[in-house]
Amino acid sequence: QVQLEQSGADVKKPGASVKVSCKASGYTFTRFYVHWVRQAPGQGLEWMGTINPSTSTTTYAQTFRGRVTVTTDTSSSTVYIELSSLRDEDTAVYYCARDAGGYGDRHLDYWGQGTLVTVSS
């Protein structure tokens, strides 16, 4: 069965960087885009970016451009998101999610369990 297993919670100081992992299993890793979505406490869902694991092509939301990097390791079927220059408002649960289609424009059919990143001095 399809599973996306994310790394554990993390606490960072303002200005630092954080890297969250998302290990995929149960499907052919390179056939499906993976997206990152975050949710601040008590807030809605915010799309951050996506990667095509086959080509490593990425697309990011303008809000995060320059601060976010999404990468893959196809040997371990793992996707990573790194967010730099952290601010208090980056405190959120970060989710990875699989795109159901082949072009990154479909719905998100499988989600990781979420990773809480807390930014605090």
Place this chain on the structure above:
Amino acid sequence: DIQMTQSPSSLSASVGDRVTITCRASQSISTYLHWYQQKPGKAPKVLIYSASTLQSGVPSRFSGSGSGTDFTLTISSLHPEDFATYYCQQTYLTPRTFGPGTKVDVK
């Protein structure tokens, strides 16, 4: 960016009620519109994709309709497990924006 709005932002309903949630896009998105349900502390779960297609395993009391800019999610008869927050998302253009959510709680 395409802006997504939802109405209402919250609603109170009883088990057995018919519930309708509306999502509107700031420009036409064809049927690149999907609905998710999220319960506290859990990841979202897709209910309806491409505006009107029921995701496998989702009860048939959920339905979706619409195209272009206006979309609707309907729960024909609310069950206890349906109290949750519902989000729409467009995937017509990047960024793949979500609506602000509609919280359905107990009347």
